[in-house]
Amino acid sequence: MAGNSDTNKNAVNVREMIAEKKKKKSLSNYTEKFIPTFLLLIASISLLTTVGIIITLFTEAIEFFKRVPVWEFFTGTVLKPMSQNPEFGVLPLINGTLISTFIAMLVAGPIGIMSAIYLSEYASDRVRRVLKPLLEILAGIPTIVYGFFAFTFVTPLIRSIFPEVGATNILSPGLVMGVMIIPMIASLSEDAMSSVPNSMREGAFALGATKLETTFKVVIPAALSGIISSFVLGISRAIGETMIVTIASGSSKNFTFDITQSMQTMTAYIVEVSSGDAPAGSTIYYSLYAVAATLFIFTLLMNILARYLSRKFREEY
Amino acid sequence: MRYVDEAVVEKRMKSRVRNNSILKFIFLLSTLFGLIVLAVLLVRVFSQGIAWLDWDFITGRLSTDPARAGIMGAILGTSWLMLVVIPVTLFIGVGTAIYLELYAKPGRFQNFIATNISNLAGVPSIVYGLLGLTIFVRALDFGNVVLAGGLTLSLLVLPIVIVAAQESIRAVPNFLSEASYGMGATKWQTVKKIILPAALPGILTGSILALSRAIGETAPLTVIGIPALLIPFPGGLFDTFTALPMQIYYWTLDASLVAEYAYLAAATIIVLLVLLFLLNSVAIFIRNKFQQRY
Known part of the structure; x- marks a missing residue:
């Protein structure tokens, strides 16, 4: 049971x-x-x-x-948003942006690519494993810290040599921005150079080329698309960079090419206007978005160009 | 007929070898240039700030008097931001990565989302600030509170988390998931119990790096409108707040009025850098300790 x-x-x-x-x-x-x-x-x-x-x-x-008519905005050289008869010409901002970007690329371009050559072609494995992470610390430092550095160290340093430089100027933030972009260009270009197969280098060595000749005549041409796209990405980064120029370049809206003077970039204008309590609905408030849209289109075009370059001219080995 | 004239080769050899060594030296110098600037920057910040950095500074309230000023409010504000950014980016970032890597059919739509993500990664941070101002602060009417700032920063670093998560999911070998399917597990069971645990170290490393990017970000916060005034400590998601980088920004700007503010800014930078250093150490620790190689 x-x-x-x-x-x-x-x-x-x-x-x-x-x-x-x-x-x-x-x-x-x-x-x-x-x-x-x-x-x-x-x-x-x-x-x-x-x-x-x-x-x-x-x-x-x-x-x-x-x-404000589109035409007036894009061709106007006078930017006086706060005055009684406000004028909204974006050219002074575009000018400031391009000049600071140009200065930054003068620093970051050559130094970045030479660092990439050293790390990819000359450095031994051990040296590279120490140097590369150290260089990448530079990329991890917040931009506000670079802004502080540009404003309280680099500008006074430049002024002690060239007293005619203003307390705020476009030169010092441009230079510091360049240092900030070095690791980006160095590591992207190094990736491009490292992916060039060794057999190509060995071919050049076998013909009696020195390392330098191999680098310039074999490796760089083969890695060119990657190198150029790293430059374009660097430019895009410099155009969008905000805090360094906001702090160290002041807010003068002059349309000038004198790099010892204060200039305002598109990004710095957005910071100035939005932290200045622009009443919603006023023309100056809407100008924020017009400038930001211009900035957005600039960087978007750069990024698309970088992707196009690295895809179109990539050589497959 | 001889194709190579050895005398000519001999003559040119010396200068070719010399050029090689000279340029090698220049290449080394330019690699070191970045590091030297880094060293100058760190030495400068530490020598200016270290004297002002004491317990009272860290636990004190903001004050216009440099001798009494402290950054507890900014530390709390940054912590609250992290409390928003971590869950939001992990949830959305990992979800998106799982979808793209394991569920989406390869094709146009997947390419479209991938292109979109890489474009988002290139959008300047200040534009995200305007997005946050328009949507979170004004349209949803949060005001300039922790939640608005945190969500804005989350959107900003989301592409980093997505890409990191995608890469770590891709690195999980196929035989693990095949074994799981072979045992009769469903797709979601395999994702939940096999793929995600194996990809977790990589996902965490990427998220921590994204987090350290987020807490150093200043531009979006300036647009959202963080007050420079003395405000009470934030205690919740809907409180106004200030953050470490914002405090550095305001003190650096006002350094031309009160010279001591530059030292306060330097001391705050030290706190921020130490925080970033700790976060990055945790990321490296996780990567070395838990990352499996198959």
Whole structure:
């Protein structure tokens, strides 16, 4: 009798287990169907961000262009947003942005590529493993710290040699920005050079070329697309850089080419106006978005160009 | 006829070898140039700030009097920002990466999202600030509070987290998931119990690096409108706040009015750099300790 009830019990257990299993399975089936949709929703947040940026920038910029003609904005050399008869010409800002970018690239371009050559072609494995992370610390330092450095150290240093340089000027933040971009150019160019196969170097060595000749005549031409796209990315980074120029270049809106003077970049203008309590709905408030849209288009074009270059001219080995 | 005139080769050899060594030296110098600037920067900041850095400075409240000023409010503000950025970026970043790597069918849509992410990574941080100002501060009417700042910074660093998570998921070898499917596991079970745990060290390393980028960011916060005034310590997501980089910014700007503010800025920079150093050490520790190579 006792054994019989035992088997009964077991039988019920198995049935229950199967039922349980089925229930679980339907639940997990449900999850399996639900999960991809859910993940797709999460993944579309990054799309929403892009859409959000474009819509906010361009709807407000269009509002601005209803008040200030597009033509006046892009060709005006006078920027006087705060005055009684405000004028909104963006050229002084574009000028400041391009000049600071140019100074930065004069520093970061040659030094970045020479560092890349050293790390990729000359340094031994051990040296590279020490130098590369150290160089990357430079890229991890917050830009506000560079701004502080430019304003309280580099500018006074320049002024002690050239007293005619202003307390705020475009030269010092440009130079410091260049130092900030060095690791980016160095590491991207080094990646490009390291991916040139060794057999090509060995071919040059076998013909009697020195390391230098191999570098300039074999490695750099083969890695050129990567090197140029690292430059373009560096330019894009310099155009978008904000805090260094905001702190060290002041807020003069003069249209000038004199690098010893204060100039304002597009980014610094956005900081100045938005922290100055521009009342929502005023023309000066909308000018923020017009400038930001211009900045956005500049950097977007640079990034697209960089991607195009590295894809189009990449040599496959 | 001889194709190579050995005399000419001999004559030119010397200068070719010399050029090689000279330029090697110049290349080395330019590699060191960046490091020298780094050293000057650090020495400068530490020598200016270290004398002002004491316990009272770290735990004190903001003050216009340099001798009494402290940065507890900024430290708390930065901590609150981290409390928003970490969960938001991990959730969205890892979710997006799982979708792109494991669920999306390769094709146009996947390429489109990938291109979109790499474009987002190139958008200047100040533009994210305007996005945050327009959407979080004004349209959703949060005001310039912790949540608005945290969400803005999260969007800013999201591409970094997504790319890091994608790379670590891709690095998980196929045989692990195949073994899991072979045992009868469903796709989501495999993702949850096999792929994610194996990819976790890489994901964490990437997220910490993204976090350290976020807490050093100043530009978006200036646009959102962080007050330079003396405000109470933030105690929740809907409190106004200041953050370490903002404090450095205001003190550097005002250094031309009160010279001591430059030293306060330097001392705050030390705190920020130490924080970043700790975060990066944790990231490197996780990578070396838990990263498996298959």
